[in-house]
Amino acid sequence: MPTFAVFRSLLRLMADRTLGLRADVAASTMIEVLGIGLGVLGPYLLKLVVDSLSAGQVSPFPFLLLVAAFVLVWSGTNLTAAWKYVFTTRIINGLARRLIEGALTGHLPKIAREREADSGRLLGMLERLPFSLQLVVDGLMGRVAPLLIQIAVSLAVIATLAPPPYVVLMIVVLVGYYGATRLSARRFQAQAEATNRAAASVSQALGDVLRNARRVVFNGNVEGEIRLVAHEGRARQASAERLAWLLVHTAGAQYLVAGVGLFLLLGLAGLDAAHGAISVGDFVLLQAYAFRLALPLGGLGFILRQSGVAIANIGDVLALVGRESRSSPATIPTTAAAITIDGAGFRYGSQWVLRDVHAEIAPGSFVVVAGPNGAGKSTLARMIAGLLSPSEGRVRVDGVEMEAIDEAERYARVLYVPQFIGLFNRSLGDNALYPPTRHDEAALRALLEDWCFYEDGRPVDFGLAVGEQGERLSGGQVQKLELARLMGVRASAIILDETTSSLDAPAEARAIGALRARHAGVTTLVLVTHRLELARSADQVIFMRDGRLTAGRHAALLEIDAAYRAFCGGDAAA
Numbered sequence: 001m002p003t004f005a006v007f008r009s010l011l012r013l014m015a016d017r018t019l020g021l022r023a024d025v026a027a028s029t030m031i032e033v034l035g036i037g038l039g040v041l042g043p044y045l046l047k048l049v050v051d052s053l054s055a056g057q058v059s060p061f062p063f064l065l066l067v068a069a070f071v072l073v074w075s076g077t078n079l080t081a082a083w084k085y086v087f088t089t090r091i092i093n094g095l096a097r098r099l100i101e102g103a104l105t106g107h108l109p110k111i112a113r114e115r116e117a118d119s120g121r122l123l124g125m126l127e128r129l130p131f132s133l134q135l136v137v138d139g140l141m142g143r144v145a146p147l148l149i150q151i152a153v154s155l156a157v158i159a160t161l162a163p164p165p166y167v168v169l170m171i172v173v174l175v176g177y178y179g180a181t182r183l184s185a186r187r188f189q190a191q192a193e194a195t196n197r198a199a200a201s202v203s204q205a206l207g208d209v210l211r212n213a214r215r216v217v218f219n220g221n222v223e224g225e226i227r228l229v230a231h232e233g234r235a236r237q238a239s240a241e242r243l244a245w246l247l248v249h250t251a252g253a254q255y256l257v258a259g260v261g262l263f264l265l266l267g268l269a270g271l272d273a274a275h276g277a278i279s280v281g282d283f284v285l286l287q288a289y290a291f292r293l294a295l296p297l298g299g300l301g302f303i304l305r306q307s308g309v310a311i312a313n314i315g316d317v318l319a320l321v322g323r324e325s326r327s328s329p330a331t332i333p334t335t336a337a338a339i340t341i342d343g344a345g346f347r348y349g350s351q352w353v354l355r356d357v358h359a360e361i362a363p364g365s366f367v368v369v370a371g372p373n374g375a376g377k378s379t380l381a382r383m384i385a386g387l388l389s390p391s392e393g394r395v396r397v398d399g400v401e402m403e404a405i406d407e408a409e410r411y412a413r414v415l416y417v418p419q420f421i422g423l424f425n426r427s428l429g430d431n432a433l434y435p436p437t438r439h440d441e442a443a444l445r446a447l448l449e450d451w452c453f454y455e456d457g458r459p460v461d462f463g464l465a466v467g468e469q470g471e472r473l474s475g476g477q478v479q480k481l482e483l484a485r486l487m488g489v490r491a492s493a494i495i496l497d498e499t500t501s502s503l504d505a506p507a508e509a510r511a512i513g514a515l516r517a518r519h520a521g522v523t524t525l526v527l528v529t530h531r532l533e534l535a536r537s538a539d540q541v542i543f544m545r546d547g548r549l550t551a552g553r554h555a556a557l558l559e560i561d562a563a564y565r566a567f568c569g570g571d572a573a574a
């Protein structure tokens with residue numbers, strides 16, 4: 001995102017009434033204006049001190065008054081900088097909060113839908129955001145505007161005190177400085193974006209290793225992974241160094257212009273002062289303003305280097321904000337879904353994994369989707385749930401194509417339970433009662449105890465911290481918890497993508513039996529599974545192989561589909 005677009009978006013957010021930052025922006029601007037005023041006044045008071053000294057006769061009281069005023073103004077200038085920080089901190093926190101909320105609202109649905117979504121990269125991006133805002137809002141926007149004002153005020157003051165050639169000289173120097181900066185700006189921005197991408201790759205690599213700590217450690221590859229992360233780190237470092245060198249070249253050109261200008265200014269002013277054309281005080285004033293301009297311009301170089309990467313980071317986050325709006329609360333469906341799969345197919349990129357499949361799923365029925373690994377079962381399940389749009393044909397729920405329905409409505413109608421149930425690192429109760437379940441704790445506890453949540457019959461502790469991804473629970477317990485939660489969910493259809501894979505056969509039969517009884521007639525249940533115990537009692541089996549499907553009752557499929565017979569193996573006889 002171009003730098004000015006980033007600035008524009010940030011300014012718009014600062015002015016947004018709902019964000020409540022207007023008062024802080026106004027306060028920080030007023031303090032800045034005060035600081036600039038004092039900053040301009042300081043050198044002028046110093047000139048008066050020097051002039052009164054050069055005049056020879058110094059009366060102590062007015063002189064000390066002048067010195068006191070100078071010291072007060074000097075202290076005030078520094079105090080305003082600290083005072084302003086209180087308000088910029090509020091502005092930065094407000095912006096960070098809004099941007100992080102916006103990015104989560106906009107991007108979470110994408111992460112949920114797409115398997116390739118990369119949460120490590122996003123986490124790094126959001127973690128770097130407050131620091132990036134600090135650099136851009138406080139460092140760049142907070143300094144460039146005052147700097148420009150300061151330049152204008154300094155020029156105006158010099159114009160009133162010094163002969164016109166000095167003003168012309170200063171303008172020429174500033175234009176030259178701007179030109180030297182502008183020349184390398186494009187390369188600088190491209191390199192800053194590359195450095196930001198390299199930083200994101202480090203976040204991604206680190207996130208990946210941390211998430212897979214067990215795989216790394218148990219396979220004895222800590223060294224290998226550290227090397228991999230270090231490799232990404234070196235790439236980031238190399239990119240940051242290239243950025244720093246670009247800045248050195250830019251600074252070289254800038255200071256060549258500024259140095260020549262300063263030499264001419266001080267040289268001419270010194271000679272004029274020596275000849276009495278200007279006073280020594282005027283000379284002091286000129287050099288003070290010249291340095292007042294040169295010092296912040298020099299500091300700007302460092303800010304520019306840091307903020308180039310920061311702007312790229314903020315641009316990335318801004319690009320995620322508002323791509324999807326926060327959905328309005330969905331109406332809770334009251335009838336079971338009828339699902340029609342009509343010539344549907346799906347391809348990932350150019351690779352077709354499903355072609356021209358047809359099936360009808362009756363409302364309120366229990367359907368088992370079975371088939372070998374990679375046959376396309378999850379892909380079909382995700383198409384039914386409206387997470388993937390068919391690449392050909394149509395999938396309709398109650399006669400409506402899912403992509404035509406608002407996202408919140410879509411998920412309220414058809415609830416998809418993914419293959420991997422990642423629990424929150426919260427209490428067992430928080431996970432078990434996670435929305436949209438409407439169960440109460442007592443009912444859920446009774447259910448879990450009935451399903452032998454603990455083999456030894458221990459009471460279920462709802463306050464238990466389950467750990468990251470629920471790792472303090474067994475795989476079967478996680479699935480029992482999820483299935484128990486679903487007992488309290490109201491939806492037109494629930495798609496269980498291998499949600500029973502860790503349960504033993506009796507536990508699976510009991511949990512699915514309970515779900516069927518609970519949702520009888522009001523919810524269509526679709527279970528993706530490799531195990532065929534439940535296929536026998538299902539209202540329909542959808543058997544998938546090589547991206548195609550056959551559908552029917554278990555017994556009928558055994559009759560007509562040799563592949564299904566082979567897939568069932570020993571079960572076929574049963």
Ligand SMILES: Nc1ncnc2c1ncn2[C@@H]1O[C@H](COP(=O)(O)OP(=O)(O)OP(=O)(O)O)[C@@H](O)[C@H]1O
Pocket residue numbers: 115116348353371372373374375376377378379380
């Ligand atoms: N995001 C993706 N990008 C590219 N290919 C994908 C993606 N997701 C799945 N696939 C491919 O699509 C094919 C079908 O995958 P799918 O997960 O639907 O199969 P499945 O029948 O559910 O398999 P399993 O029983 O092993 O879970 C596989 O070859 C898989 O590699």
